[in-house]
Amino acid sequence: MHIRSLAGKNICILGFGKEGQAMATALEKYAPGCEITVADKNDKIEVPKKYWKQVGTGWLENLDKFDVLIKSPGIPPCKELIANSQKLTSSTQIFFDTIQESGALIIGITGSKGKSTTSTLIYEILKANSRQLKAKSYLIGNIGEPAISHIEDARSNTIFVQEMSSYQLMDLTSSPHIAVVTSFFPEHLDYHGSLEAYLEAKKHITRFQTKNDVVFFNGESRESNMIASESRGKKIAFSAKDSPVTLDQILLKGAHNLSNIAAAYQVALHIGVDPDDALETIKKFRGLSHRLQSLGIHHGFEWVDDSISTTPQSAIAALDALGDNVTTIILGGQDRGYDFSPLAARLKKSKVKTAILLPDSGSTIGKAIKKTKAKIECVEVETIEEAVKIAASRFPSAFDCFPGSAPSSPDPFPRGGKGNDMEQEMIAKKPMDATILHFARTMRKEPTKAEKFLWQLLRGGNTGKKFRRQHPFGSKILDFYCDECRLAIEVDGPIHDTNERRQNDQEREAALREYEIRTLRFTNDEVLNDTNNVMRKIKEQCDSPLPPGEGWRAKRAGVREAGGIVLLSPSAPSYSHFKNFEERGERFKAAIQKL
Numbered sequence: 118m119h120i121r122s123l124a125g126k127n128i129c130i131l132g133f134g135k136e137g138q139a140m141a142t143a144l145e146k147y148a149p150g151c152e153i154t155v156a157d158k159n160d161k162i163e164v165p166k167k168y169w170k171q172v173g174t175g176w177l178e179n180l181d182k183f184d185v186l187i188k189s190p191g192i193p194p195c196k197e198l199i200a201n202s203q204k205l206t207s208s209t210q211i212f213f214d215t216i217q218e219s220g221a222l223i224i225g226i227t228g229s230k231g232k233s234t235t236s237t238l239i240y241e242i243l244k245a246n247s248r249q250l251k252a253k254s255y256l257i258g259n260i261g262e263p264a265i266s267h268i269e270d271a272r273s274n275t276i277f278v279q280e281m282s283s284y285q286l287m288d289l290t291s292s293p294h295i296a297v298v299t300s301f302f303p304e305h306l307d308y309h310g311s312l313e314a315y316l317e318a319k320k321h322i323t324r325f326q327t328k329n330d331v332v333f334f335n336g337e338s339r340e341s342n343m344i345a346s347e348s349r350g351k352k353i354a355f356s357a358k359d360s361p362v363t364l365d366q367i368l369l370k371g372a373h374n375l376s377n378i379a380a381a382y383q384v385a386l387h388i389g390v391d392p393d394d395a396l397e398t399i400k401k402f403r404g405l406s407h408r409l410q411s412l413g414i415h416h417g418f419e420w421v422d423d424s425i426s427t428t429p430q431s432a433i434a435a436l437d438a439l440g441d442n443v444t445t446i447i448l449g450g451q452d453r454g455y456d457f458s459p460l461a462a463r464l465k466k467s468k469v470k471t472a473i474l475l476p477d478s479g480s481t482i483g484k485a486i487k488k489t490k491a492k493i494e495c496v497e498v499e500t501i502e503e504a505v506k507i508a509a510s511r512f513p514s515a516f517d518c519f520p521g522s523a524p525s526s527p528d529p530f531p532r533g534g535k536g537n538d539m540e541q542e543m544i545a546k547k548p549m550d551a552t553i554l555h556f557a558r559t560m561r562k563e564p565t566k567a568e569k570f571l572w573q574l575l576r577g578g579n580t581g582k583k584f585r586r587q588h589p590f591g592s593k594i595l596d597f598y599c600d601e602c603r604l605a606i607e608v609d610g611p612i613h614d615t616n617e618r619r620q621n622d623q624e625r626e627a628a629l630r631e632y633e634i635r636t637l638r639f640t641n642d643e644v645l646n647d648t649n650n651v652m653r654k655i656k657e658q659c660d661s662p663l664p665p666g667e668g669w670r671a672k673r674a675g676v677r678e679a680g681g682i683v684l685l686s687p688s689a690p691s692y693s694h695f696k697n698f699e700e701r702g703e704r705f706k707a708a709i710q711k712l
Contacts, residue, residue, distance in 0.1 A: 118206050120215045120268065123148040123185060131177075131198075132189025133157045133164060139263035140187055140208040141168065147215075147268065154183065180204075187211070190259075190284035194310070205288065209281070212264040213291040220273030222252075224384060225292070227281045227322050228299030228335070230431050231377045233260045233405055234369075235299050236280040238381040242398045243276055246390045252276050259285065276388070287318035292325040295387070296332040296348065297380055301340035302430050303455070316340055323348035331387065333380055353387075355379040361392070367400055370409045371438025407702035409438055412709060413600060415585070416509045418445070420709050423686035424702030429460035432688035441468040444681030445508045447501075448472055449479030450689030450701075457485040460688055465491035468681075471511050472496070473504045478689045501685075501701065505708035508683045567641035568596055568608050571651070575606075579652055582659045598634075602659050605629060605636045608644055633663075 120143060128144065130137045133155045144151050153168045160173030171178065177197040180186060186204045198205060213223070226236040236256065243254040251274060257264045258279035267277065279293065301319065303312055319340075323332050326348040334345035336354030345352050357375035361382050364372060378399055385395040404410070407424040414420075419442070423435045427450070436443060446469050448460075455478070464472065464486060471494045474483050483495040498504045575584040575597055584597045584606070597606040626636045637658060639651050685705050695701040 118185070118211055118214050120144070120147040120211050120265075123151050123211075125150040126184040127152045127154075127182070128185045128187060129154045129156050129180065129183040130187050130189070131156050132192050133162050134189055134191065136208055136263045136265070137187075137189045139266045140189075140211075141165075143208075143211075143265045143268060156180075188288065190282060207285065207288050208263065208265040209258075209285045210289055210291065212268065213289070215268055216271035217291075219271035219275070221271040221275040221277060222295070222388075223277045223279055223293040224295040224297065225258075225279050225281045225322050226297040226299065227283070227286060227319055228297075228341075229302045230428065230434070231299035231373070231380075232280050232282075232297075233425065234374065234408065235297060235377045235380050236260055236278055237405060238377065238399065238402055239297075239384050240278040241402060242381060242385045242390055242395050243278065243388070245398045246385075246394050249391065249394065250276075250389055254278060256280075281322060283315055283318040286321040289321045290325060292321065292323055292330065292348075294326075294330050295384060296322045296326065296330070296334075296345075297384060298322065298332065298334040298338075298341045298344050299377060299380060300335055301338050301344070302428070316343070320344050320347045323350075326350045333383055333387075335376060335380075337376075353383060355383055359383065361396055362399055368403050370404075371434055373434045373438070374404075407698055409435060410702075412706055415709050416712055418508070418681060418683045420705075421682055421684045421686075422702045422705055423684060424691070424698045424705060426686040426688055427690045427698065429455055429457050429688045432460055432686040433463045435684060435686040436463055436467055436469075439682055439684060442682045443467060443469055443684045445469065445471045445473065445511055445683045447475065447504045447508065447683070447685045447705075448482050448688050449475030450477070450687040450691050451693040452477040452481065453690065455689065457482045457688070458488070461485035461489045461491070464493060465489040469493055471508070473498055473507055475499075475501065475504060475687065475694070477693050482688070501704045502708040502711075504685075505683075505705065505712065509712050565608065565610060565641055567639075567644040570648075571606070571608060571639075571644050572597065574648070574652060575655075580656050580659045599659065603634050603663055604655075604658050605634055606655065607636065607638045609638060609640055 123144060126148070128151050130140055130153060137155070137157075141153055141155070144153060155162075155164045155168050155170045155172075156176045157164075157170075157172050158176050162172055164170040164172070177195070180197055180201045183204065185206060186198070186201055188198065188205055188207050190207070190209075192198075224239060226232045226239070228235070236258075237260065240254055240256040243250065243252070247253055253270075253274065254276040255261070255267055255270060256278050257267055259282045260280040261278075264277070264279055271277075281293075298319070301316070303315070320343070323344055324347040326332065328349050330348065330350035331353060332345045332348045332350060333353045333355055335341040335356065337356050355376070357372065357379060359379035359382075360375035362378060364375070367374070367378070369378075382395055382399065386392060405425065407422050410422045412420040412422055421439065423432075426432050426435060432446075432448065436446075446464070457478075460482070472483070472486060474480065474495060474497045476499065479497050483497060486493055486495055496507055498507060582599050582601055584599045596608050598604070629636055635658065637654060644651055685702070687701070691698045691701040695704065
């Protein structure tokens with residue numbers, strides 16, 4: 118259905134989210150004289166006065182009076198839509214039909230997981246090589262902007278990289294020129310009604326391809342093979358073994374990403390990108406927000422946002438990617454009837470000590486974990502903010518030293534004691550770590566007046582950099598630390614004037630240099646009475662080039678010695694409590710910052 122054929126028609130847009138709004142704008146531009154009605158279940162949805170609306174409980178009534186019904190992807194099948202199926206279409210179908218004669222190339226990517234990463238990586242490769250290809254690329258669809266917003270960009274030298282969900286595929290009667298199938302496992306069963314219906318929806322990405330088209334598919338997935346078999350075009354299998362890089366050459370985490378890279382690489386080469394140019398982009402690619410995204414070290418943990426995880430399989434992949442560093446995991450979301458037993462079995466094999474469980478599926482996940490008899494503490498909470506507070510409390514010695522910044526906690530290395538197990542392990546395995554931590558036992562618990570004063574200046578943003586009190590080795594052995602600059606700042610009292618302490622300080626600074634961390638040292642008197650000079654020196658260091666090396670030692674020490682990783686990998690959709698996974702991830706980040 119070409120969009121211009123809708124001119125003068127009586128049209129109802131079902132669902133007025135991002136895609137519905139983009140559809141209305143496109144209709145105004147390309148289908149003059151059409152009459153637009155917005156139908157939405159949400160009776161509080163804001164609808165421009167220029168459109169008719171039917172919202173709330175009766176939003177699906179009288180659909181037979183419209184000439185065309187344009188359904189948004191999130192609306193599941195129902196009897197009202199089935200009764201009017203002859204009038205039903207989608208903005209994705211209208212987009213395909215409208216640009217058909219433009220000569221633009223559509224690369225459609227789908228998969229239960231991996232489609233967002235693969236779509237974005239393909240787009241980044243093509244964008245970086247636009248001159249070579251003499252083509253402009255756009256990232257559209259499920260991850261980018263709505264496809265219907267890009268009708269006017271469709272030309273013979275245009276490449277659309279379109280992520281396609283099962284919601285968008287199920288009503289299509291067209292397929293992209295290049296299809297990519299990254300994976301398949303049970304998902305969205307509450308929407309489609311059955312696994313068979315979900316698979317049937319996915320098959321639409323290849324079913325209408327011609328003999329001139331091509332599908333790249335995960336050869337290790339039986340269902341991906343089934344989807345590919347629907348195509349009349351060329352069929353090219355890929356797997357992680359086809360990745361042109363290894364994990365130590367890339368910034369992405371997790372072996373599962375090698376399969377995504379293999380897909381993107383093969384597509385890029387098929388289009389005409391030089392192999393070396395494709396590899397350059399792959400090695401620089403940092404991945405997606407909310408997909409195994411490190412939020413830094415706070416309160417003794419590295420916090421990792423994997424909010425985009427909406428299935429048990431994706432949570433398992435996250436655990437595989439991060440390994441034994443994960444000590445606390447936050448799980449749960451919209452209950453779609455998933456089988457969490459494989460996830461529970463994986464957790465039993467992990468080093469996870471605490472599973473914090475969110476509604477609605479949290480209790481089900483907890484039962485699955487308990488059935489395995491895993492030694493994991495399961496804590497059910499109501500909000501993401503509560504989850505973050507509980508996660509932080511699971512490593513008491515990691516709290517900031519300053520009164521009021523966090524609950525009080527015992528010194529991690531009491532004076533004269535033997536230290537904790539972590540210290541003993543470090544002394545046994547890492548001589549440098551032992552040198553650094555040896556002096557931690559005698560550190561003060563309360564800050565001095567000078568430390569408090571300098572902390573206020575650093576937190577006030579005077580340097581333009583972010584400093585923290587929790588240090589990369591999980592103990593109170595440095596007064597302040599900036600991850601970005603790899604800069605440690607120490608404020609010393611009179612005791613440091615003794616020969617023994619000076620020697621200790623020098624040894625510790627040498628050890629820190631082994632971790633590519635530089636150190637600035639000031640006296641209490643300098644901080645309080647020569648503040649401008651102190652801040653000038655700090656800013657000079659912040660603005661100066663980083664120490665030699667890439668800082669990987671400092672980063673690794675920070676993750677390992679800070680008490681492990683807190684991982685948000687919900688393994689369930691977000692919709693029952695958040696608008697989307699992005700909001701869930703942002704709430705997670707905000708809660709950490711408020712600790």
